[in-house]
Amino acid sequence: MLSKIWSDHVVAQEPESPAVLYIDLHLIHEVTSPQAFTGLREAGRQVRRPDKTFATMDHSTPTLALDLNLVDKMAAAQVRQLRKNCAEFGVTLYDLDSDRRGIVHIIGAELGLTQPGMMIVCGDSHTSTHGAFGALAFGIGTSEVKHVLATQCLLQTKPNSFEVRVDGRMGPGVTAKDIILAVMAKVGVDGGIGYVFEYTGPAIRALDMEQRMTVCNMSIEAGARAGMIAPDDTTFEYLAGREYAPSGQAWETALRNWRQVATDEGAIYDRTVSLDTGELEPMITYGTNPSMGMPISDRIPTLNEFSDVNKRQSVEKALKYMDLEPGQRLLGHEIDVVFIGSCTNSRITDLRLAADLLDGRKVADGLRMLVVPGSQSVKRQAEAEGLHEIFLNAGAEWREAGCSMCLAMNGDELEAGQYGVSTSNRNYEGRQGKGGRSFLASPLTATASAIMGEITDPRTML
Amino acid sequence: MAMRDVDTDQIVPARFLKVIDKEGLGEHLFEDWRILPDGSPNSEFVLNRPEVQGAQILLAGSNFGCGSSREHAPWALMDWGVRAVISTSFADIFRNNAIKNGLLPVTVEAETHGELFGMVDRDPHAEVTIDLVSQTLSFGNEHAVGFPMDPFARLSLLEGVDQLGYLLSMEEKISAYEANHDGS
Ligand code: SF4
Numbered sequence: 001m002l003s004k005i006w007s008d009h010v011v012a013q014e015p016e017s018p019a020v021l022y023i024d025l026h027l028i029h030e031v032t033s034p035q036a037f038t039g040l041r042e043a044g045r046q047v048r049r050p051d052k053t054f055a056t057m058d059h060s061t062p063t064l065a066l067d068l069n070l071v072d073k074m075a076a077a078q079v080r081q082l083r084k085n086c087a088e089f090g091v092t093l094y095d096l097d098s099d100r101r102g103i104v105h106i107i108g109a110e111l112g113l114t115q116p117g118m119m120i121v122c123g124d125s126h127t128s129t130h131g132a133f134g135a136l137a138f139g140i141g142t143s144e145v146k147h148v149l150a151t152q153c154l155l156q157t158k159p160n161s162f163e164v165r166v167d168g169r170m171g172p173g174v175t176a177k178d179i180i181l182a183v184m185a186k187v188g189v190d191g192g193i194g195y196v197f198e199y200t201g202p203a204i205r206a207l208d209m210e211q212r213m214t215v216c217n218m219s220i221e222a223g224a225r226a227g228m229i230a231p232d233d234t235t236f237e238y239l240a241g242r243e244y245a246p247s248g249q250a251w252e253t254a255l256r257n258w259r260q261v262a263t264d265e266g267a268i269y270d271r272t273v274s275l276d277t278g279e280l281e282p283m284i285t286y287g288t289n290p291s292m293g294m295p296i297s298d299r300i301p302t303l304n305e306f307s308d309v310n311k312r313q314s315v316e317k318a319l320k321y322m323d324l325e326p327g328q329r330l331l332g333h334e335i336d337v338v339f340i341g342s343c344t345n346s347r348i349t350d351l352r353l354a355a356d357l358l359d360g361r362k363v364a365d366g367l368r369m370l371v372v373p374g375s376q377s378v379k380r381q382a383e384a385e386g387l388h389e390i391f392l393n394a395g396a397e398w399r400e401a402g403c404s405m406c407l408a409m410n411g412d413e414l415e416a417g418q419y420g421v422s423t424s425n426r427n428y429e430g431r432q433g434k435g436g437r438s439f440l441a442s443p444l445t446a447t448a449s450a451i452m453g454e455i456t457d458p459r460t461m462l
Numbered sequence: 463m464a465m466r467d468v469d470t471d472q473i474v475p476a477r478f479l480k481v482i483d484k485e486g487l488g489e490h491l492f493e494d495w496r497i498l499p500d501g502s503p504n505s506e507f508v509l510n511r512p513e514v515q516g517a518q519i520l521l522a523g524s525n526f527g528c529g530s531s532r533e534h535a536p537w538a539l540m541d542w543g544v545r546a547v548i549s550t551s552f553a554d555i556f557r558n559n560a561i562k563n564g565l566l567p568v569t570v571e572a573e574t575h576g577e578l579f580g581m582v583d584r585d586p587h588a589e590v591t592i593d594l595v596s597q598t599l600s601f602g603n604e605h606a607v608g609f610p611m612d613p614f615a616r617l618s619l620l621e622g623v624d625q626l627g628y629l630l631s632m633e634e635k636i637s638a639y640e641a642n643h644d645g646s
Binding site for chain 1: 464465466467469471472475476477480481482483484494499523524525528529530531533550551552553554555557558559562563612613614625626628629630632633635639640641643
């Protein structure tokens with residue numbers, strides 16, 4: 001699949017040079033684009049294909065109410081700059097007041113912009129999310145954003161392929177998030193460097209599109225350029241009828257092409273790792289990168305379990321930051337905040353999981369629970385189903401869409417020393433607020449922990 | 463800086479990404495490690511040591527620059543004065559971003575990496591010379607090792623070949639590709 005999509009997009013390939021690749025879809029947000037537009041403006045260039053470029057604002061936007069006065073001056077200036085750039089260069093923008101605005105990786109799929117076989121880029125590492133549709137999608141830097149704006153092309157060297165095979169049947173209380181956290185723990189935070197993951201196997205095929213996005217989303221956390229899942233009927237059903245999905249005769253043609261994208265049986269990969277979900281427990285991280293994770297009933301590894309001295313030192317440093325002991329259990333560890341959100345886990349099915357568990361229960365005294373839908377459309381859907389009432393009645397906060405506490409740029413953040421269980425993708429030092437300490441987990445584990453006020457195995461509450 | 467997996471959130475914390483230009487980010491380089499919670503400089507953090515001020519080469523642990531795609535990371539390193547980073551491995555996006563900004567990522571074998579750390583431990587003022595033309599790194603007593611660099615990146619760095627210029631020169635091919643594919 002990787003080779004096929006790659007070769008379909010090579011515009012030119014000179015010896016000793018990276019390939020010139022054509023980009024079908026370029027997504028933009030406020031944080032990594034301003035300097036790229038400035039570069040275009042200074043050189044007097046245009047956006048080559050504004051029709052293939054879509055922008056939204058999500059990272060630094062407020063979630064309490066959609067009012068720029070709620071964020072600091074610099075964030076507001078960044079949002080205004082994106083408005084100005086999109087207007088000047090003719091790029092479609094889902095602005096703060098748009099009913100289609102949301103986290104860039106959530107709305108791409110939701111609007112049907114993301115389609116199988118496409119080459120998709122965005123100045124954001126979690127662009128890997130879109131690979132769930134059988135697209136090759138990866139994050140780029142701001143210089144590259146400028147290149148794509150100007151030429152619709154990008155210079156890239158071809159990555160190698162890495163099969164992540166997932167077998168077995170997941171037990172109750174186990175979700176796609178647990179699969180990817182288990183993969184992370186197995187592959188390591190740098191095991192994917194130079195590769196594109198392709199997730200295969202019956203356990204992956206059994207996932208719905210939203211769960212597949214959760215899996216592909218975190219491919220970058222292992223250092224992989226992208227993560228992909230071959231498209232199938234689940235993919236096509238999800239896409240049918242979406243705003244930018246083809247319709248009528250074009251839909252039939254597209255379907256034929258999309259079926260061609262799927263991997264042929266017996267494809268050869270440069271590396272393979274496999275995982276059986278039959279034994280899989282809900283997972284939780286204990287450290288300061290997403291590969292420092294374990295089954296929730298386990299103990300934190302002791303330091304002598306790491307033969308690699310560098311790894312041992314980094315776990316030691318992580319545990320010091322987290323104020324945790326090697327060998328300690330996490331079940332029952334007190335927490336201050338629960339965050340349900342981010343491009344990993346803020347789609348409607350994630351919110352339904354959380355709401356079902358929370359229905360008729362309350363968030364523990366003194367605990368702050370923040371529920372931030374991934375897009376305004378997810379928000380509307382959740383409200384139509386009455387999920388927001390379950391959250392509010394239980395004592396959780398119900399917010400406007402955005403990245404929010406995933407990267408704590410907009411004022412939603414952990415305070416120094418606080419412990420949070422988060423459904424997002426990064427537990428780096430200070431990622432969710434300076435001095436804050438994050439445990440990454442699924443929406444089910446996060447919700448169960450919110451109810452008990454301590455890290456809790458959701459299987460005990462189902 | 464020996465620790466591995468240094469992520470871009472440490473290189474420049476997200477709250478400093480609200481800029482719309484590239485200037486002055488060096489001030490926030492590793493801010494949460496450089497500055498203690500009470501606002502005073504953390505004297506234990508390597509970048510705060512007097513002997514490293516003015517250094518142009520950062521010796522880093524493996525998987526340097528993992529995490530977000532923020533080009534603010536190489537911008538901040540460059541702004542602080544770093545011209546090259548030596549490690550055993552780099553995160554892909556960081557490496558691409560670095561090269562585009564003239565920041566040289568030098569990948570060395572674990573053994574060389576260990577020797578370099580040993581040398582710097584013994585003598586914080588030790589000098590390392592990186593020669594991109596011959597792709598060698600020399601230190602200590604005439605000790606020189608080669609390092610890999612893809613030919614295109616090397617040329618971009620050496621001759622300042624502008625990658626955008628290269629892409630723009632492909633205009634005919636891009637138009638031909640579009641003519642073949644659009645509407646499909
Ligand atoms: S939700 Fe988090 S990871 Fe996703 S795009 Fe926003 S900041 Fe990045």
